[in-house]
Amino acid sequence: MKDKKSFLKLSRKKIIIGVLAVALISALAIGIFGRGKDEDVYVSTVNLEKGDIEKSLSVTGTIKGTDSAEISSSLSYEIISINVKEGDYVSKGQVLAVLDGKDLKREIEMAKKDYELAVLQSRESLTGNIDTSIKAQEVQLEQSILEQEEAQRQVNIKKNLHESGAIPLEELIQSEIVLERANISVELAQETLRKTKHDIEKAIEESRPKASTEKSLEIKRDVIKQKEEDLERLNIKSPIEGTVTRVNARLGRNAQNTDGNRPMFIIENLSDLKLIVSISEFDIARVSEGQEVEISADILGSDSIKGYVSRISPTGEARDQGGREMVIPVEIDIEGNDPRLIAGVSARGKVLIDRKENTFVVPFETILEEAGESYVLAVRDGIINKIKVAIGIEGDMNTEIISNDLIEGDEIILNPTMEKIDGMKVATASNQEMR
Numbered sequence: 001m002k003d004k005k006s007f008l009k010l011s012r013k014k015i016i017i018g019v020l021a022v023a024l025i026s027a028l029a030i031g032i033f034g035r036g037k038d039e040d041v042y043v044s045t046v047n048l049e050k051g052d053i054e055k056s057l058s059v060t061g062t063i064k065g066t067d068s069a070e071i072s073s074s075l076s077y078e079i080i081s082i083n084v085k086e087g088d089y090v091s092k093g094q095v096l097a098v099l100d101g102k103d104l105k106r107e108i109e110m111a112k113k114d115y116e117l118a119v120l121q122s123r124e125s126l127t128g129n130i131d132t133s134i135k136a137q138e139v140q141l142e143q144s145i146l147e148q149e150e151a152q153r154q155v156n157i158k159k160n161l162h163e164s165g166a167i168p169l170e171e172l173i174q175s176e177i178v179l180e181r182a183n184i185s186v187e188l189a190q191e192t193l194r195k196t197k198h199d200i201e202k203a204i205e206e207s208r209p210k211a212s213t214e215k216s217l218e219i220k221r222d223v224i225k226q227k228e229e230d231l232e233r234l235n236i237k238s239p240i241e242g243t244v245t246r247v248n249a250r251l252g253r254n255a256q257n258t259d260g261n262r263p264m265f266i267i268e269n270l271s272d273l274k275l276i277v278s279i280s281e282f283d284i285a286r287v288s289e290g291q292e293v294e295i296s297a298d299i300l301g302s303d304s305i306k307g308y309v310s311r312i313s314p315t316g317e318a319r320d321q322g323g324r325e326m327v328i329p330v331e332i333d334i335e336g337n338d339p340r341l342i343a344g345v346s347a348r349g350k351v352l353i354d355r356k357e358n359t360f361v362v363p364f365e366t367i368l369e370e371a372g373e374s375y376v377l378a379v380r381d382g383i384i385n386k387i388k389v390a391i392g393i394e395g396d397m398n399t400e401i402i403s404n405d406l407i408e409g410d411e412i413i414l415n416p417t418m419e420k421i422d423g424m425k426v427a428t429a430s431n432q433e434m435r
Contacts, residue, residue: 043426045379045411046363053400054355055393056294057286059330061277063297063345065268066333069240072263073255075099075230082251084265088244096244096265097236099255104234108227115220122213137196141189148186151179242269245343268343273334275307275347278327281316286353288312293332297347299340307332309351354393360406361398367391368416376401377420378410379428386422 081098084090155175162172236255246266248258258264275295279287293307310333316326332349334341341347367389368375378385385405392400411428413420420426 041420041424041426043379043420043428044414045428046366046414048360048362048378048406048408048410048412050358050408051361052355052357053359053361053393053395053398055353055395057279057283057351057353059277059279059349059351061275061332061347061349063273063334063341063343063347064276065242065245065270065343066272066274067240067242067269069238069242069267070263071096071236071238071265071267072258073099073233073236075104075233076254076256077101077104077234079249079251079253079255082247082249084244084247086244086247090238090242090244090267092238092241094238095235096238097249097255099234099236101231101234104227104231108224108231111220111224111227115217115224118213118217118220122217134193134196134200137189137193141186141193144182144185144189148179148182151175151182155179236264238265238267240267240269242267242271245270270343271337273337273341273343274310275332275334275349277330277332277349278317278319279330280319281326281328284312284328284330287330287351292352294350294352295332295334295347296350297341297345299342299345300338305338305341306335307349308335356393356400359392360401360403360408361395362401362412363398363414364394365415366412367399367401370418374401375416376403376406377413377416378406379413379426380407380410382425382427384413384420384422384424384426 077099079097080100082096083098084094084096090096155172155178158167158172158175161167162169236249244265245268246263248262249255249264250258255264275293287309289309289312291309293309294304295307296304309330311331313329316328319325319327332351362376366376368377374389374391376387376389378387387403387405389401389403389406392402394400413426
């Protein structure tokens with residue numbers, strides 16, 4: 001299949017050659033039948049000059065910021081505060097809007113209580129009547145402490161009585177023995193309670209609830225964690241630094257119910273703009289990163305600005321629903337910061353594919369194709385010189401020709417034909433005037 005560009009160029013050549021051929025045939029008829037045998041054939045020529053030529057690819061697209069973000073919320077809560085308006089400049093992490101969190105906080109509290117209840121039920125199923133045995137040990141300790149206190153009181157009383165001579169020493173000693181026994185009972189009760197608690201804790205650690213119970217507790221913990229994260233997301237924040245270009249959020253509405261399900265906010269970094277275009281799969285091979293682009297737009301009037309190809313997508317996409325042609329998204333960074341250029345407007349780009357300066361440049365219709373080779377016919381001293389050339393850069397209407405046999409100022413015949421042969425004597429506008 002022929003290259004699309006080559007096909008268009010060939011069609012353009014045929015049209016130009018066809019129109020000029022009619023004129024040329026007329027001129028030849030006049031030259032042949034209206035002149036004598038010694039008259040020269042008249043030809044139209046252009047002077048060979050050096051100049052600049054470039055090959056470019058025209059594209060269209062939309063101006064956008066270098067970074068953009070569409071901010072939405074998955075939470076189904078009422079918007080109670082909107083803190084920005086279109087045109088505001090925001091920093092990364094800045095709160096754009098706030099959602100009502102009363103219902104969410106209530107849900108978190110209920111989820112925590114549900115989890116605590118499930119934990120208690122799990123512990124009870126593991127420990128059985130352990131809590132009751134703890135209570136018995138605690139009661140025993142309390143009883144021992146009361147007996148200790150009473151024994152101490154009796155010792156104090158009998159010490160006073162002994163000192164006053166009311167009771168013998170043996171009775172005081174007996175009360176002190178009772179106190180010592182009470183102290184030992186308290187220590188034993190304390191140690192028994194400590195050991196009982198330790199055994200319970202160890203039993204709980206070594207015991208494992210059923211897999212279904214563990215999974216149920218895990219799910220309840222995840223629910224609490226998710227809802228606590230949602231609590232933080234009640235503050236709708238900007239993920240980037242930039243300018244607020246759209247505000248679709250409305251006070252009193254559900255965060256998920258913006259106009260036409262559009263994002264709540266659109267933030268764009270407008271300090272550096274880029275032109276986003278889609279280039280046909282037939283042309284993308286001629287485009288590479290770093291190529292210069294001349295950008296124009298209606299908003300710029302007759303002015304243009306410079307840009308550079310900065311990114312070529314590694315994948316293509318269908319141009320339309322039919323999917324017959326694929327296009328590749330390409331980003332073009334715009335140089336400078338022209339205040340007239342704003343995001344969202346359409347713009348045109350001319351991608352510079354190749355460029356040559358100070359080289360021989362001629363119109364397409366001066367090239368003669370013969371047996372796969374390219375030639376031009378140069379008229380020197382009224383004689384045709386057939387010169388083989390190599391084709392260089394092909395622009396929109398002109399092409400570069402390369403040959404060591406070319407001389408600047410040569411008169412190159414327009415629309416050459418096979419009838420005009422090397423060595424043929426012809427007349428041009430310049431040597432007709434001389435005659």
